[in-house]
Amino acid sequence: MVLKASPEAQAVLLDLQALDTKLSQLKHRAKGLPQHAAIEKLAAERATLRILALEQTGARDDVLTELGRIESDVSLVTARIKRDNQRAQQSSSAKDAQAFEHELASLAKRQNDLEEIELTVMEKLEEREQVLAVTTGKIDAIQRQIDAIAAERDADLGVLQTEIAAAEADRATIAATVPPDLLALYDRQRLRYGVGASHLRFGVSSASGVKLLENEMAEIRAAAPDAVIMCATSEGILVRTKESGL
Numbered sequence: 001m002v003l004k005a006s007p008e009a010q011a012v013l014l015d016l017q018a019l020d021t022k023l024s025q026l027k028h029r030a031k032g033l034p035q036h037a038a039i040e041k042l043a044a045e046r047a048t049l050r051i052l053a054l055e056q057t058g059a060r061d062d063v064l065t066e067l068g069r070i071e072s073d074v075s076l077v078t079a080r081i082k083r084d085n086q087r088a089q090q091s092s093s094a095k096d097a098q099a100f101e102h103e104l105a106s107l108a109k110r111q112n113d114l115e116e117i118e119l120t121v122m123e124k125l126e127e128r129e130q131v132l133a134v135t136t137g138k139i140d141a142i143q144r145q146i147d148a149i150a151a152e153r154d155a156d157l158g159v160l161q162t163e164i165a166a167a168e169a170d171r172a173t174i175a176a177t178v179p180p181d182l183l184a185l186y187d188r189q190r191l192r193y194g195v196g197a198s199h200l201r202f203g204v205s206s207a208s209g210v211k212l213l214e215n216e217m218a219e220i221r222a223a224a225p226d227a228v229i230m231c232a233t234s235e236g237i238l239v240r241t242k243e244s245g246l
Helices: 006-029 034-090 093-175 182-193 214-222
Strands: 197-201 237-242
Touching: 006 093, 006 182, 006 197, 006 237, 034 093, 182 237
Parallel strands: 197 237
Antiparallel strands: none
């Protein structure tokens, strides 16, 4: 059964198609804002740096662990020196005093060696922390860039979203005036083929830019004004007006 709708109702589809085209363009612009790509690129750089920072944090923590062991050894040696000094002072045996003297000398050398190692490890720790600080600084700088670009993106999106909301409101108003069966056909064709309605202007389908053949024009001239005709090239509803050249 051929769908029928008044020429006036069919003509409204051109306004609807214009709004749908506008909405498609606005949404494409929103999706294609240059800030999206810039943020994505910076986010990838940030992710790489975060991995590096994790590795550097692990290397720094290893040095901290090493330093903790050395500090513990130093504390043990210091405590032993203090204990042996106290015992040497309390001893009255010359033999014990000599033994303490040798042990204290050995402990002093051990303490000196450990303190030198401790200084070396502390220098290493400082180097690791400086390297990590540089990487962290780069991450923070990139984050500031992302935040600034995101603010620009959000501002641009806000403008586009306002336009989209206005166009969608206009579309809803116009769609409400279209007969349900005609609107359903329009929406189905638009979702399937990208075009719901095509204006026939001077024998040319506006959606495809193709000029219709004379036999096709003859068939259209013979069709009733309220007959809904499909465009063979765009698959949209072919809307006839005074400009159609019929």
